[in-house]
Amino acid sequence: MIASPVYEKEIVAIILYTSCFFMIVAVFLVVFFYFSRKKIIQKEVEKRDLEIHLQKEQLHAVIVTQEEERKRIAQDLHDDISSKLNIVSLNAHLLSSPNLTEDEIKEITDNIINLTAKALENSRKIAHNLLPPVFEKFGLNAGVEELSQEFESSKSVKVNYKNQIDFDDNDIDRHLHVFRILQELMNNSLRHGKATEIWVDFKSINELNTCKYKDNGTGFDSKNTENQKGLGMRNIDSRISFLDGTITLDSQIGSGIVVIFTF
Template sequence: LSAVIRTEEQERQRFAKELHDGLGPLLSVIKMLLSGFEEKNSPEVNDKIKGNLKQAVDEAITSVREISANISPHILNNFGLRDATESFIRKLRPAEGISINFKTNIDNRRFIYNVEVIMYRVICELINNTLRHANASKISIDLQLQGDVLYLEYEDNGMGFDVKQAESDGGMGLSNMQYRLNSGNGDIKISSESGRGMIARAFIKCK
């Protein structure tokens, strides 16, 4: 009975992480796109926002299906880590006040499922945290493959926060990111100061 209870609790925690890390960023994108839809915009801008909004909603629906069926994210299966990240970022471009610079050397290289989904979730969670909490205008994402290790450096120019306090509060998905990366023989370190934005450095082994 104890083993069954532990297993059920682990499954609940896993689904909670998938819902938080998978749907959370998409719902933030939808909210931001809706806030950017205004009558004062040109018809072209609003049409672009509507198109991206429809795509984000479709991906949210797909994500729910994938979580319920316990399968990997559709966008990663079809396009890989680079294209999935670029697709997520493109949805944010119509949102006013956010500039996102993404560079990588992985090109179209594919990695094993765990590596792709873990790093993708971490990137989405970091972006989601910036959108929700940082009041930033710039995000920089640098994803580099060196040997058998995939390195991520993420930076925003937001208001910053107390890292130790955030970790102790268990908020901002920090424990989820740490848990995911540790499960893939990786890690993440976050540094931030009030008024000076934040920098997150993460890595995961590809083999």
């Protein structure tokens, strides 16, 4: 049976329309996937740029913190150690003076001994601030216990410290960042917050080491980002980044501060 010319034209038309439809769909899909892929790449680039920007900010914060620490150490060395050693040197030269009485020699010698002892004590304090011996020998738990006792010795603040984590001594380099974070928070609570009580609690939550820090100080408006741009907070953020941790901060004026960070 031979198809009529009209029927053949209808088949050809259907094939042409179907082909055109699939071509349009194909073009649409190509364009859609092209722009989708372009958008994904753009977001990845923006995310990478943001990460680079954050890394630069963190690096800058670390450098500034290191420079501030160097200045403080240099100032301590100049004010405490150098000045005392200069006086020791002057007293030592006095011993070579002629016609000194026994009492004068004894007085000069006593001055040299006393000044040398004070210089040694101050140098130990400077070294202690760089890396507390207790922390180095016995780890984070002992270091935080000693830090708490030091703050309590001021008689102006009570520190409630609890620990439910068995810290790995091999992680001392990472734990030093945790120690410095707490040191910074305590200093802020005492100096700026005028706190009279501090709580520090280490515990493992969902197999993640977590520290909850709280004080009863004056507090501040934590929703105001300007309040979190100080050198201390940038230093804390950079240390949290090194620890691959997270941090949340909540504070209101008159209600103290609550900080929770993981590491």
